[in-house]
Amino acid sequence: MSLKSYSRARAVHVMLVYTGGCNGCDIEIVNCILSPKYDAEQYKVFLTWNPREADVLVVTGPVTKHTEQPLREIYKAIPEPKAVVAAGACALMGGVYKNIHGDIPSEEIAGPVENIIPVDAKVPGCSVRPEDVLSGVVAALPKLLDAK
Template sequence: MSLKTLSRKNCIHVMLAYTGGCNGCDIEVVNCVLSPFYDAEQYNVLLTWNPREADILIVTGCVTKAVTKSLKKIYEEIPEPKAVVAVGACALMGGVYKHIGADLGTSSFIDGPVENVIPVDVKVPGCPPRPEDIITGIVKALPKILEG
């Protein structure tokens, strides 16, 4: 077993990418990973801000045109095997932001949902989703990481 495989089985690093919206989903993600109540760290699920350390990319928000290029770059920098978890109504459908601008006859300011920009492995619906659902989404992404 390689060192990389052994490390991944013992500790999963998740990276949070906020791509626009109200920040409700971001609060829930950080709440489920860092708060003492849910404390995903006790199961060795750690939050990182370095894409080269990440195993799972958690994306929240509607993916504005301003962050599309950055999101693609972050995705490319995460080593294989990797998984993407899209969290919240904005990440899955554009949420309330998908029609802004379109009503005025101008183009929308978003490129989302996330799956329009990068591949998505797990979808967690809600506005905002419950921390339990986010943890379940992370767990659903683990087989791709551990078996990949």
């Protein structure tokens, strides 16, 4: 067993991708992994910026036209098994960036995350609460554990 597969089997590596919006959800997500209050690292949940190391992709913000293709490429670069968590009202339905009629304007926003890549868990909120983010990651874990 290689060192890479050994460590991957014993820890969960979370990659955070920002696809537009206000960054409120990103602050809360990093808070739940790195801060001493939640300290997810003690449970072997680590933040990574390398898609080849990631197990769980957490996406925040409405997917803009500018970030649609990079998001698809990041998703493809994550090895199987992988899970995706859409975090925040913007990632789920466009949030404050949708227009008055409830549609997401196609000239600026490509759509919610589930229209771009498959989503395994959804975390509502504006901005999301750290406890809910951890619950979303835990909800996505069965997909990873069943495949290992």
